[in-house]
Amino acid sequence: MKVAIIGAGLAGLTAAYELRDSGHDVDVYEATERIGGKLRTVAFAAGPTDMGAEAFMARRRDAVELFTELGLGPSLREPSGLGSLVWVDGETRPLPRGGIMGIPSSSEGVAHLVSAETAALIDAESSAPGFDWEIGGDVNVGKLVRSRYGDEVVDNIVSALLGGVYSCTADDLGVRATVPQLAEEFDRLAASGPVHLSEAVRNLEQARAELPTGQGAVFNAFRDGYQEVYEALAEKSGADIYVDAFISGIERAGEGYRLTGGEDTVYDRVILAVPAPTAALLLKKVAPAAAEALKPVKLADSVVVGMRFATDEGLPANSGVLVSSGASDVRAKAFTFASRKWPHLADRGGALVRASFGRFGDTIAVRASEDDLVDWALDDLQTITGFDGRAAGLEEIYVQRWFGGLPRYDEHHLATVAAVLDALSTEPGLSVTGAWVGGVGVPAVIAHAREVARAL
16 A cells, blocks of 8 residues: 655654554655654754653653664663752742642642642542532533632642643643543542542542552653654654655545645555644545544644753752743743753753743744743743853753644543544544644654554
C-alpha cells in the first residue's frame, strides 16, 4: 500500500517509524521547513536547548522502551529533584508536593497558599453532602474545585499547575480530559455512594504511596534535547519526508486519495497527524461529518523565552516557579530554572532559564513583540526571584512562539474526539492522531500514533 502521513511532528514521525517494516511505501508531508512539530531543540552556543517540551514521564515504560529501541537509552537524563515555587500574593512560596495536580485532600500541605477560611473549607469538604457525578462523564475542573474548596485553591494552585501543562486555567479544562485518574476514582465512588473530592484525592494519594520504590525519577529528559528523538524517528522510519510541503486538501481518487500540494500519487491510506483545526479543513471534502465534529476544538497559544546567563549566582535553588492565575504584578505564567532542574545542563556553566507566557484566551503570543517578551521575562524574573538577569550577563536569547500549541481539553473534549472517530469509522482509508486525539504528553502521543499505525 501507499501511505501518506500529513504532519512531521512527534505523532507523524512515530507513525512513520512504526510502519518501517510493514512493506508499505510511506510519504510524510510537513508544511513547515523543519520536522519535530511542537518539539523543538535550538542550537545555543553552550549546547542544544529545548524550546518546547523538555521532559517526559519516565514511568511510562512504553515510551522508554521506544527510546531505547531508537538507541537513545544512554541519552536519558534525570532531574535534580529540587522543589518548585509558586508566586502568590507578591511572594514565592513552596509548591506543595502532595495532592493530584494541585488538588489537595486536606489543608495540611496547602495552608501556606490559602486563607484560614479556605483551609477550613477544604477540611470540612468530606462532611458536606457529596456531589453528583455521572459515571463515564466529565465536568469542568475549575467549577468542581471551586464548588468544594473555594476560589483560592483553583487560582493559587490548580490553575498554576495545569497552566504549565495545558496552557489553560482550570476553568477551561475537564477533569477526565486532564486528570483521568481522578475521574476514574469518582466513577468508583459514585458506583457505591456519595462522591467527595477530598476522599477521592486521598485514595489516590494512598495508592501512589503504595507503589513500589526504586523506579527512578518520574521525569526524564534527553542529553541533547528532543532533537535526538525526532531526528532518530525520521532517519530510522525509512519514509520519504517532504518539508515545506503544504497540503491544502484531500480528494477521493477512485478507492484511494490524492493530496492537493503533495506528490502526484494516489494513496491507499492517509494519516492526519496535524492540529484539530487543520484536520477539519483537510477532511472537509472527504469526511464532512468528521470535519464538522472537529469544530469545537480550540487551541491555546503560548510563548517560551529561553535565556542563558553568564552566572547563576542569585538564582534560587529550585526547579522553577509557577505563577498563580490571579497574579496581576507579572505577565509570565511560569519560569523553569533549567540549569537547576537538570544537572546535565548545569554542567555547561552559567544559568539557563525558560520563561513561559500565554494561556487559552489571551493574545500575548500574537500581539507581543520579541523585545517586549524578553523585557517582560527579565523584569518578571527579577520581581519574583530577585535575580537580575541583565546584570548576570544575558548571553543568549531565543523566543519561540507556539501558535495553537495545545488544544483546550475542556469537559466536552473527549466526547468531541469520540464523535470524530465515530464519523471516520466509515472511512477506512483515513486516520487521525496527535495530541488532540491521544492526549497531552510525549508518551500519550507516541502510544496513540503507534496504535494508529499498527491498525493500518
